[in-house]
Amino acid sequence: MNYFLTEEQEMIRDLCRQIAEERIKPARAELDEKEQFPTEIIKALAQADLLGLIIPEQYGGLGGGCLENCIAVEELSRACVGVSTSYAATFLGAFPILLFGSEAQKEKYLPQIARGEKLCAFALTESAAGSDASAIRTEARKEGDHYVLNGSKQWITNGGHAGIYTVIAITDRTKGPRGASAFIVEADDEGFSVGKKESKLGIRASATAELIFNDCRIPADRLLSREGMGFVAAMRTFDLSRPGVGAQGVGVAQGALDEAAAFARTRRQFDKPIITFQAVAHMLADMATKVEAARALVYCVARHIDSGAKDISKVSAMAKVFPTDVAMEVTTNAVQVMGGHGYMREYPVEKMMRDAKILQIYEGTNQIQRNVIGQELNKEYGRGK
Numbered sequence: 001m002n003y004f005l006t007e008e009q010e011m012i013r014d015l016c017r018q019i020a021e022e023r024i025k026p027a028r029a030e031l032d033e034k035e036q037f038p039t040e041i042i043k044a045l046a047q048a049d050l051l052g053l054i055i056p057e058q059y060g061g062l063g064g065g066c067l068e069n070c071i072a073v074e075e076l077s078r079a080c081v082g083v084s085t086s087y088a089a090t091f092l093g094a095f096p097i098l099l100f101g102s103e104a105q106k107e108k109y110l111p112q113i114a115r116g117e118k119l120c121a122f123a124l125t126e127s128a129a130g131s132d133a134s135a136i137r138t139e140a141r142k143e144g145d146h147y148v149l150n151g152s153k154q155w156i157t158n159g160g161h162a163g164i165y166t167v168i169a170i171t172d173r174t175k176g177p178r179g180a181s182a183f184i185v186e187a188d189d190e191g192f193s194v195g196k197k198e199s200k201l202g203i204r205a206s207a208t209a210e211l212i213f214n215d216c217r218i219p220a221d222r223l224l225s226r227e228g229m230g231f232v233a234a235m236r237t238f239d240l241s242r243p244g245v246g247a248q249g250v251g252v253a254q255g256a257l258d259e260a261a262a263f264a265r266t267r268r269q270f271d272k273p274i275i276t277f278q279a280v281a282h283m284l285a286d287m288a289t290k291v292e293a294a295r296a297l298v299y300c301v302a303r304h305i306d307s308g309a310k311d312i313s314k315v316s317a318m319a320k321v322f323p324t325d326v327a328m329e330v331t332t333n334a335v336q337v338m339g340g341h342g343y344m345r346e347y348p349v350e351k352m353m354r355d356a357k358i359l360q361i362y363e364g365t366n367q368i369q370r371n372v373i374g375q376e377l378n379k380e381y382g383r384g385k
Helices: 007-024 028-034 039-047 066-079 081-100 103-114 173-179 230-266 278-306 313-343 349-359 366-382
Strands: 119-123 139-143 146-157 162-170 180-186 192-197 208-219
Touching: 007 039, 007 066, 028 081, 028 349, 039 081, 066 081, 066 230, 066 278, 081 103, 081 119, 081 146, 081 162, 081 180, 081 230, 081 349, 103 162, 119 146, 139 162, 146 162, 146 180, 162 208, 162 230, 173 180, 180 208, 180 230, 230 278, 230 313, 230 349, 278 313, 313 349, 313 366
Parallel strands: 119 162
Antiparallel strands: 139 146, 146 208, 162 180, 192 208
16 A cells, blocks of 8 residues: 655665565574574664664754654564564663753763664563553662662663663652653663573564662763653653554564465465465455554554654554554464464464564553553543543
């Protein structure tokens, strides 16, 4: 379908598609098998200026918005969600700096991210704080012109590979969620270390690790905005990032559909290609329809966000929940269409199915997204919409 992309957006799509075909697809099975971080692919993305995709031009980036991000992430996810997660997570970590950073903070950190010199990571989740993000325990105590951080973070994407971390910590426990603040932590800060690296069902090319803060001292000027803005920073960040997760869902679903349809045209049973059997054709038809619907929703929401709209929580949640549910359904059905072949690691759809599952979980489970949508509907109809 024609989504009326600009010439620049088409160039971004084509460049990401080329990198996916030439660099990601040949390596994805090995990266998955070895649980290996895609260092060389990330370097290739940096050389193509794609690490600066959403960084404003004044800080050395391309100045793209939510739609450009979604286009790039979709194309990379079509080949490997593990790689696209490593790529997209650096923007997740950069969003709080973009949204709440001082001019000095932006001038210091954003050019490094845009050039690909340092990856970024976002650190919110803890062992007792998943869907209930307000339950974080990591503390930041003010001591003169420094803050001292103590605690740990769990399941942090790019952990151990990022040079810049945006960290949410409690500065005033008496205020509940309003007592959380956001900080910039650098990888070589004293008292900061990386703990356990997780071994995962899917997205095995991405690094997921524990972060440990043991009297980690950072300059006070690493506080983002002011004390008490941490929870706001996290929620605003997720509003911007969730369509990107939806784009990952569109990408992996499209990749699985591509594989299943191609297989169904060449696989013969009873002297016919199996795509001519109505049962198979109907499965593929439903898969294709849902992928296109998911893409249309993601692109529409991304354009809405780029327009400067303020109330985006509901539509951002929609752009995450529907495409990622579609991704799980389509990848599972791709395995079914391919039968025993689909279940074997020789073919990529079993990996796509494993990768798709996390999309329904991270950056807010799909159950939480439905809560968000429901709460916003309650507000709208309470006002007499």
